[in-house]
Amino acid sequence: MVKRRPDLDAVFSALADPTRRRIVERLVRGELTVGEIAAEFPISQPAISKHVKILEQSGLLTREIDGRVHRCRVSLAAMRDAAHWLEEQERFWNGALDNLDDFLARTSPDKEQR
């Protein structure tokens, strides 16, 4: 079994679900209780709780428990880690694909004829 970086995998896997992405987008604008999140989405509160739990386990969401009220907010550090990983991959591939363009132009078989 390949050892993987658990945090990043959990973050991407959490973000792979459209409802969870919308929850994150919503929480970026301000913290909400689980009940408030549930009120904004056309799915049951238990389903929302499950999504919140997955987001929490990924590190994207932190929960503050005040009596019976669970306040949720987004962890910008986890978002930044994901953005940083993505940026590295994008930089790598954009660099390589630019090089490929140069290489193909340099080695073009019909370069002489044009």
Added chain:
Amino acid sequence: MSNTQAPTAALVIRRTYKASRSRVFAAWTQPELLRQWFAPPPGWTIPEATIDARVGGTYRITFRSPDGTVRIVGGVFREYREPERFSYTWAWDDRDRDAGEMLVSVDLRDHGDETELILTHENFADQTSYARHEGGWQLSLTNLAAIL
């Protein structure tokens, strides 16, 4: 009930080249050609590349930085259809820095004297899930930035 597998996140980049598909395909799959362009950061070189281009074949590419740092990426071909598509697993030797095994797919579309290349880099959490989630969800800095 089978477990509900989330689609994998994918980075998708499209480019168009003024070259035939077979030339673009060869540039990716023939080591002596790949070595001439694949090292992206300026100053980096590829001292060694081996590519056993067939389904189940392995590849291994060694990158060397100007200060002598060596990093190796390698994996196994999952798909191989010359000259239109291949995919291979993608893992760096330095696992502390990079997430483990990923999947890279290259699709080449013929547009007359141009070739459109679609590169997909997936961070797939489950090694058996990739085939079932063609497409996955596209991840880009722009849509992540929109979230941030």
